[in-house]
Amino acid sequence: MVVLAKPAALEQISLVRSPSVEDNFGAGLPVVDLAADGAAGEVVRACERFGFFKVVSHGVGEGVVGRLEAEAVRFFASPQAAKDAHGPASPFGYGSKRIGRNGDMGWLEYLLLAIDGASLSRSSPAPSSSLRDAANEYVGAMRGMARTVLEMVAEGLGVAPRGALADMVVGDGAASDQILRLNHYPPCPPLLQNLMPNCSPTGFGEHTDPQLISILHSNSTSGLQVALHHDADAGDHQWVTVPPDPASFLVIVGDSLQVMTNGRMRSVRHRVVANKLKSRVSMIYFGGPPLEQRIAPLRQLLVAGVGDGEEEEQSRYEEFTWGEYKKAAYLSRLGDNRLAPFHRQPPPVANPLA
Numbered sequence: 001m002v003v004l005a006k007p008a009a010l011e012q013i014s015l016v017r018s019p020s021v022e023d024n025f026g027a028g029l030p031v032v033d034l035a036a037d038g039a040a041g042e043v044v045r046a047c048e049r050f051g052f053f054k055v056v057s058h059g060v061g062e063g064v065v066g067r068l069e070a071e072a073v074r075f076f077a078s079p080q081a082a083k084d085a086h087g088p089a090s091p092f093g094y095g096s097k098r099i100g101r102n103g104d105m106g107w108l109e110y111l112l113l114a115i116d117g118a119s120l121s122r123s124s125p126a127p128s129s130s131l132r133d134a135a136n137e138y139v140g141a142m143r144g145m146a147r148t149v150l151e152m153v154a155e156g157l158g159v160a161p162r163g164a165l166a167d168m169v170v171g172d173g174a175a176s177d178q179i180l181r182l183n184h185y186p187p188c189p190p191l192l193q194n195l196m197p198n199c200s201p202t203g204f205g206e207h208t209d210p211q212l213i214s215i216l217h218s219n220s221t222s223g224l225q226v227a228l229h230h231d232a233d234a235g236d237h238q239w240v241t242v243p244p245d246p247a248s249f250l251v252i253v254g255d256s257l258q259v260m261t262n263g264r265m266r267s268v269r270h271r272v273v274a275n276k277l278k279s280r281v282s283m284i285y286f287g288g289p290p291l292e293q294r295i296a297p298l299r300q301l302l303v304a305g306v307g308d309g310e311e312e313e314q315s316r317y318e319e320f321t322w323g324e325y326k327k328a329a330y331l332s333r334l335g336d337n338r339l340a341p342f343h344r345q346p347p348p349v350a351n352p353l354a
């Protein structure tokens with residue numbers, strides 16, 4: 001029997017079947033033109049059916065994206081010792097292969113930066129002033145998009161005021177919990193390609209995002225896959241590749257938005273598979289609320305459509321604060337179903353292929 005050993009650099013990183021063109025999302029990829037009439041309805045439909053969507057006509061200038069991506073590429077190309085000087089990520093700073101504190105590993109390196117209000121936090125320093133400036137400009141654009149999308153979610157669901165969700169993440173008053181992450185996935189090592197041509201290292205293992213929403217940008221290298229559920233109860237899902245498009249962004253529903261919409265919107269499991277030939281660079285903004293924010297279904301959604309004498313909809317979740325959820329998340333493994341302990345009853349079955 002021939003036993004194929006993984007190259008040492010990949011020993012603790014899981015391998016998955018290499019994506020093929022058949023895995024690509026076809027014409028069904030949810031795309032929302034943020035400037036179009038009826039965009040709010042489209043946002044809600046995409047979040048309910050898929051838990052993510054691609055955004056076009058977003059109004060974010062190419063320069064804003066290009067400046068931060070160039071800074072990220074420059075940083076990741078610097079000598080290992082210079083990068084290590086900004087790590088380890090605990091949770092903020094430079095990290096390589098290790099994700100979080102509980103043994104998760106991926107074929108990537110990253111820079112995790114805390115945001116304080118509208119700019120990077122002074123307490124998690126950026127590696128250079130030019131990266132800081134580019135990141136601050138980018139964060140401003142992401143906050144604007146987060147507001148637009150969350151206002152559309154409220155409008156599309158018939159929730160008032162329009163800012164009910166957006167203010168939790170990008171409001172002026174409370175200290176929300178936002179994060180910026182820059183990821184670099186080197187190409188799959190040639191030795192592995194020769195040994196196991198049908199396998200690729202996991203770049204970022206499957207997970208859902210704990211916050212309300214995440215906004216993702218990537219360069220033109222593929223790798224992102226999302227889980228499409230055929231039968232969520234049976235845990236039956238299919239990994240589908242989302243083709244990269246540097247001119248657009250992806251909005252991803254997080255666990256907290258799932259709870260606030262009482263399960264109407266679903267946080268989507270996603271992962272990154274390392275590309276065989278090219279480096280992938282992604283930049284992702286995570287929008288979370290203040291630590292003390294109660295995470296529970298919006299009242300207006302529970303009473304909507306309830307007539308006299310009828311019972312209002314019950315929450316499907318035990319109540320928690322964002323601070324409690326975040327603490328539990330940091331004790332969990334990347335791929336854990338972090339909402340499971342809070343479910344009051346099985347989540348509704350969504351069938352995006354129906």
Ligand SMILES: C=C1C[C@]23C[C@@]1(O)CC[C@H]2[C@@]12CCC[C@@](C)(C(=O)O1)[C@H]2[C@@H]3C(=O)O
Pocket residue numbers: 091099100101102104179207208209210211286329330331332333334
């Ligand atoms: C393994 C982990 C990494 C993570 C914290 C965690 O313990 C579980 C959740 C992970 C995640 C996923 C979305 C983005 C992120 C920054 C977050 O808030 O939760 C990461 C955390 C991380 O990379 O540190």
Ligand SMILES: O=C(O)CCC(=O)C(=O)O
Pocket residue numbers: 181183204216218224270271272282283284
């Ligand atoms: O790099 C990507 O495309 C996704 C990254 C991601 O899911 C994350 O950083 O949480």
